Amino acid sequence: MxxxxxxxxxxxxxxxxxxxxxxxxxxxxxxxxxxxxxxxxxxxxFSNCKQFLITDFGAVLGDKELISKAIADAITEANKNAGGVVVIPEGEWITKKIHLKSNVNLHLNKGAVLLFSENPQDYLPAVHTTWEGMECYNYSPLIYAFNCENIAITGPGKLKAKMDVWEKWFARPEPHMQSLKRLYNLAAYNKPVAQRQMVNDTAHFRPQFIQFNRSKHILLEGVSIENSPFWTIHPYLSKDVVIRNLNVYAHGHNNDGVDPEMSENVLIENCVFDQGDDAIAVKSGRNQDAWRLNTPCKNIVMRHCTMKNGHQLLAIGSELSGGIENVFVENCKVVDGAKMFHLVFIKTNERRGGYVKNIYVENIRAGAIQNGILGIETDVFYQWRDLVPTIERRLTPIHDVYLKNVKATKTEFLSRILGQEALPVKNIFLNNVEVDSISQQKHIHEHVLNFSTTPN
Structure with a gap:
């Protein structure tokens, strides 16, 4: 006692x-x-839980089949124990996909590397997952949890993806684009997710590295992550997520750091992100699929993080059709020399609907930013503009955005806000937001109501 x-x-x-x-x-x-x-x-x-060492389940260095089976068997035993730690010891352990189960902590000891196979066949059969905000059946994420609770990935070790095949899939040739069109239409017309089978010879929809899908009470702590086929960490329709003390490096195509999507109560802290895309991208699904799920992304806090590279420190959208509210970013820094377009970028288009409100960004320091501190654009389509038509038009209300104590050395502009005449952006407040050198215009605005900028 x-x-x-x-x-x-x-x-x-x-x-x-x-x-x-x-x-x-x-x-x-x-x-x-x-x-x-x-x-x-x-x-x-899991500090008092029983440990399950994968070598006790037959794992042998260099043998992918034995390692994969041992990890799966250890996870099953830990789950049966109603609380267990699956331990990856020192060494480089090549593996296929890992599917977590409830009440399991995957722990990587110091010097341990989980090296994920480059063979797409190792991520089959297809699982219920997503591609850019649309639900489908696709290759399993490298680490995947579906309908789990009380799960963790911890330790000083490393998660690493072999990129031999995935990097060849970065290109988007015509067969890939046709698969995108097919999925877009299946989702738009509410076809059952089971009918959206996207694994074939030409779709090449790359899997996320880590996806927590419809799960809750999640801890991701301490590990390093290197490379990713697609989005790196993807809490999807999940609740109560803590991501802390990570070192993430992924410079491939679409390599966001963390993509909380239709999730709530998420804390991201004390992490280092070095990304080929957005550092943090808050999302809530695409178009009709998200309207069906009707789940906003909310209560997202990121603090005390460092960005070495990334398209934006904080991106919101463009998949935001379920709505995004209550996002707070504080006490973060972007290192000098980082390649970054904006510190905060909110993006949507006429197909998205949803909403954005209650966004707070405070105490941020950065060097030179390629475009500006704040960008809000309502006509962002990328490759989708001419690929598929607008099936239903819904605009996105954007309001109540607060930036305070933000400093950068050099930008093109301080804010660029491009609203729509039919639905202006409103209530944007900048308090003590400064740039040493602005090369173009300080504020570039269209269709904005109640914009205010004040010194501290």
Missing amino acids: NILKVALMACVLSHFSCKVNDHNLKTTEIKVEAPFKMPTIKIPD
């Missing part, structure tokens, strides 16, 4: 509170301060 009291006292002193269940799996509650009402986030604590 005294030991239990000491453990509970330690939790209180570290601003956490713990609950102990009938097993050895505990729950940690994290309270996060934000400019909006932020619910307490509940994540698992």
